[in-house]
Amino acid sequence: MKQSAAAVTLKGITKRFPGLVANDSIDFELKKGEIHALLGENGAGKSTLMNILFGLYQPDEGEIWVNGNKTVIEGAGKAIDLGIGMVHQHFKLVQPFTVAENIVLGNEPRKFGTFVNYKQANDKVRSISERYALKVDPQVRIKDITVGMQQRVEILKTLYRGAEILIFDEPTAVLTVQEIEELIGILRNLAAEGKSIILITHKLKEVMALADSVTVIRRGKVVRTVTTKETNEQQLAELMVGRDVNFQAVKTKKEPGELIVSVDNLTMKGEENKLVLNGVAFDIRAGEILGIAGVDGNGQSELVQAITGMRKASGGSVKLHGKEMINKTPRQMSVAGVSHIPEDRHKHGMVLDFTLSENMVLDTYFDPQFGKNGFIDYKAIDTLANQLVTEFDVRSSGIQAKARSLSGGNQQKAIIARELWKNPSLLIAVQPTRGLDIGAIEYVHKRLIEARDAGKAILLVSFELDELYALSDRIAVMYEGKIMGYADADQRDDKQLGLMMAGNSAAKQPTKGGR
Amino acid sequence: MNALEILGQLINVTLVFSTALIFTGLGGLFSERSGVINIGLEGLMVSGAFAAAVITDYAIQAGYEESAPWIGLVGASIFGVLFALLHAVSTITFKADQTIVGVVINILAAGIAIYLTKSLYEGSGQTTTLTHVFNKWEIPYLSDIPFFGEAFFKAYPTTYVVILLVIISYIVLYKTHFGLRLRAVGEYPSSADTVGISVTKYRYIGVLLSGALAGLGGATITLTTTSNFAHNTISGQGFIAIAAVIFGKWNPLGVAGAAIFFGFAQAIRNFAQLFEWSQQIPTEFFYMLPYVLTLVVLVGAVGRSAAPGSLGEPYDPAKR
Amino acid sequence: MDKVKGIADKTFNKTSFLVPLVAIILGLLCGAIAMLAGGFDPILAYQSLLKKLFGSPYDMGEAIRAITPLLFTGTAVAFAFRTGLFNIGVEGQFMMGMTGATVIGITLDLPWYLHAPLAIIVGALCGGLWAALTGYLKAVRGVNEVISSIMLNWVALYLSNYIIRAFFVAKGQQKSDPIQESALVSIGWLSDAMDHARMHWGTVIALLGIGVFYIILWRTKQGYELRAVGQSPDAALYAGINVNRTIVKSMFISGLFAGLAGVFETLGVFGYQTMLAAPWGYGFDGIAVALLGGNTPIGVLLGAILFGGLSYGSAGMSFGAGVPPELVRIVIGSIIFFIASHGIVKFFIKPFLGRRADKRKEAI
Amino acid sequence: GGGSKTNNGASGTNASASPEASAAPEESAAAGAKLKIGMVTDVGGVNDKSFNQSAWEGLQKVTKDTGSETKYLESKGDADMEPNLRAFVSEKYDMTWGVGFLFQDAMGKVAKDNPDSKFGIIDSAVDAPNVVSVNFAANEGSFLVGVVAGLTTKSNKIGFVGGMEIPSVTVFEAGFNAGVKAVNPDAKISRNYTGEFGKPDLGKAAAAVMYNDGVDVIFQVAGGTGNGVFNEATARKKAGQDVWVIGVDKDQSIEFGNEVTLTSMLKGVEAAIYQVSTDLINGKWEGGKSVVLGLKDGAVGLPENNPNISEDIMKKVEEYKQQIISGSLVVPTEVK
């Protein structure tokens, strides 16, 4: 019996949070050596379930069986002892520590009883990283490495502890295309080694490519468990959302209008006077979406910061409607008609402890319609908030709810509502669908295309090739602070795009844009 | 006196002022390294200073005259731990706001210490002057070395203890598994939690250590300089120690350096008043000197602050 | 069961009045236990305290006089807290406010309708600018406001002493010359009505100040900016708010309140300024008041009344029952402790509340 | 000696120590009229080992000798002084003392508002018919200890450690300097005002610096801060160094021992309080009187026993004392 026992069996797991049931009597089984995908909308309860399995939350009801034994997992320590490892949605890494320190933390090789044996730690890390072909340098600090590399460290952490059961919570949400490909390879490897893997993701393609079986959760309940062989993307999407989903945003061909923004020779200096932007130039016209592709860290964030005024450029020109706007303040840019859906919605997009209503005017509160003589008319703000919440279907317990209490998808909707309401001539959207489920993605895409059709110029920065191709009229590729060239938005060619993203400019000469 | 002699003595006096600040600063450091802000250092020092005065007094009366200051020192650290326990229970277990509880510790410790003093000493607002306190130790031979002898080898035993503690703290923090875990807990508690390290346990240790060390800091003042406890025995040193922790970038050596700097600024005002020219300068300017000097140095010392990442946040694994 | 928990959670969130109420009772209990341990009679002590507070018009007036500076300093601390700053420098700003008012009050010769307002404004500005210095150092040089304001407290103390000693002390005196009548803001008729208690207009202005605290933060654009910067400097930057300027502004306003506290001690209570060996303590007490009041305007008002009342009444306790006045600080400390650790309060009260909720359930 | 736990007396109720025993005064034997006399201290508190304490000791003696009820209130800040005085008035105390110069304004007001109550003030003068003001010519006594210091020093370096630089302290320095210069014009006098009256650590550091510099006699006028001067001297004496301290206000050799206490500059607060209070009890009280008590009144000067001062020096001291009393020598009150 024990021989063939499942790696993990969850029976009737229920978890309640004040006001909602996050997991409602969930049954789930992970077979040995399989990759099992967990699918569901934002807030369906996936992370909660996995946190229970990893001992971070205690279930209110239900049983956990690991390798055929019923257990109570009262803490992560116990989970680790049971051979469970988890790579969290938000990495659990100590930024100022080195890779090796992070990996051995809690289980340090020692000498004289208490002194950390760093040499041994480094050696051990090197040896497992070689064994699983996960190349990392044990001695660099986490804060100095890329997100993809950090994820490897997380994986190594679990392997170092001898995990046989691995949980991955949205591992691809923050990775670039190349990194995702590498990760898929790694996961296949691990499965081949006999590890059992639970994979949470919103990307159906990945599910189909990787998983053996899929469990779909909706509103805390299991909808169905199927094998990937007997299903397809469309069906999974329907199971998830409970209705038909359009994967491909409908975008009609359209002639762009007048020139809205013109960026020329934009440069910016970073740490140690390194050029993080090195002569960037492009134009965007009304009714046009310019997509920016590129591996994270090649100047995309800096480009956006320069255009929005959040960081000073060291040279060049940013013309809005023909008017020079280089190094204006964020307020001046905003007033001049620039809207910004920021990359980090928690850090920049919202004041999390303000109400939803207050957040709806974060960059327009000073407008005369919200009060005069220095006073604010909160009634007027509430009126607007109610209107936007209805129009954009932002779900919350009310406009006086703290922004913190909203789910990520609804926070993002609120930001988009706010930024579009400003009726900008230029909309800058950075990773607008990061971490959102397919239903929400569909919605955001629809809104962006509507904005484009309404004659706005849109700068879209994204790491998702699907998204770039679905939305953009033109795709510029950034590499090391420069625009390497433009990819053809109508004829998808991932290979050519990949080459440019890797710094190979041979594909196409940089042109300033326009058609 | 020649310049070198003056400098030697300046360092000597500096170390007297600095010792208590280093003890307390190290305490603050351990607490903050575990992620718990300790605004209550002042109160913890008060409790230590009080306990040292009373316990030493009792020990003297019980006939343990020579060991009395040492007994007082130990008692002070225990007393500091008791107050720190209050801090730990409410901020770690009950997730109360750390700043508020720190302020509470300051109010309570001062209130209780003076209340008890008055209860124990017939209504007097201060304890009796202790007949046996620490005397300076002159290290044989070393203290005869010109300059260095005066500067470093004629100090109170507590000074030697604290120097040792600085070194030990450094090693503990950066070389041992305990230190690695403590720093992880302070930096990003969920990283520790998810590898099976008890955040609660390490934070308790950090906060209780701060009580013990700040208690020693307070005791040092009683047992080396004031020889008794009164309502103003501790008046601001705990806050200066907090400044030393921040200024010293949460590193034991840095904290010690910062504390020595503050001590130096205190000492220099006494030396300045020795000189003829100083009579022309209003005394208030000498009193300001330590604080102005500190400000000037702070303003000059730009650089990102290296505060532990989770400082001030109660750890709640369920919080998103 | 869930429902009971829900009710308990609602009843015990921080904004509920029940927690402070229970905390006050527990705090008084702690004080009583300490008194019993010290061999005093807690009942007599609390009776004497109440008698001291309400026993005569004079004492009631003086209690108000004692509460007034706490209204200001509590507001100053709470205001800064709301904008993400820990203004531990209220003490120094208080000193500067006092000194500014003294200088104007002594040196100028103006009609009362100009003199007093000018002295008040200059004093407030002194406090405000002193605080703004802290804000500036934080905004521009990244100096932690806690450290710089602690240092500036001492500098303010000695600077004030120097100014008074060097320019305003008459020969053989240890305090400044008296402030001109025209700059004083005492309310003569009210003082007479209250047996010479030192009543002054500062109390009225302090109450207005609490209103201003509310209006600025929750009714004005400035307040929106201040709160945004306090909650999330990054989001404020995104929103186009000048974060550095807002920090300085916030400290400045906080310092105005602190300065006013000092102003009215000089112009309303003493009519002169002495040289001090140590800070007054109103600034640090202001931190306690702000925390007692959860940094809300109403809370500060009630916190100041509680803190100031207990402190003033402590002299009665000492007079009538022989209890050292420091006991009151144990009571106050305990109250704040229980408010902060409302989890502990919940623990104390749960059985009682559970029963009540059960009853309600039965009724339904 | 501390350590003994007592429950009463925290507020200084003397004759009726604990509330339960409030009937006690009735039972004790009458000695003259039994009155109620109160006293308000400044922030230093009643155990400041300085004039607040002396004042309270004077009142305690009054209780002992006459059975009168005495009580004190400590002021936590300047603002408390007025309500504290009024608290005694409203409790119908027969007389209330304010100890310290800071009481001047508060007492002026309270006395004016309550013409039927009687008051006394130390170290300041209030011009009102129901107030007795007592001041001390501290410069005169300081002159004499200056003479002692000037003649005792071997290094010719003498120190003065003060609390705050305010007239009630500088008057000591003025007299002291004059005394030193009178007998030893070459002596160098260092001064250090620590800025505080209650911080022994500052006093200790100030003394350490001076002794290191070669100073061998320090006159401390710094309240609790001065205790630090004694602590430093005691430690040095133990280590074999030959250093002295001159105490202030009371005979400080009683607390700090004859090993380090060269002598003390007494200020007869205790006697003055006792005198004026018993005057009241005996019906000899003169309201409105303002006195400056000096050498001729025996209110300032050296203690009776000075085991550390040689005959020769004592003779010199006596000479100067007579000159001052006779008026042929006028001691300055201000530091030049």
Ligand SMILES: Nc1ncnc2c1ncn2[C@@H]1O[C@H](COP(=O)(O)OP(=O)(O)OP(=O)(O)O)[C@@H](O)[C@H]1O
């Ligand atoms: N600690 C918590 N306290 C209260 N509610 C919580 C907590 N954690 C999660 N929830 C709520 O439980 C529900 C499930 O959340 P969970 O994080 O499991 O969703 P998810 O399926 O992982 O979503 P996503 O795709 O956005 O990661 C959500 O409504 C969420 O708001």
Ligand SMILES: Nc1ncnc2c1ncn2[C@@H]1O[C@H](COP(=O)(O)OP(=O)(O)OP(=O)(O)O)[C@@H](O)[C@H]1O
């Ligand atoms: N080989 C050893 N020799 C001597 N002492 C050791 C040895 N290994 C561990 N210790 C000490 O024993 C104590 C407990 O060690 P252990 O390895 O159980 O720690 P842990 O379980 O990883 O940590 P935790 O305290 O968080 O449970 C530590 O204080 C450590 O210093």
Ligand SMILES: [Mg+2]
């Ligand atoms: Mg999730």
Ligand SMILES: [Mg+2]
């Ligand atoms: Mg263990």
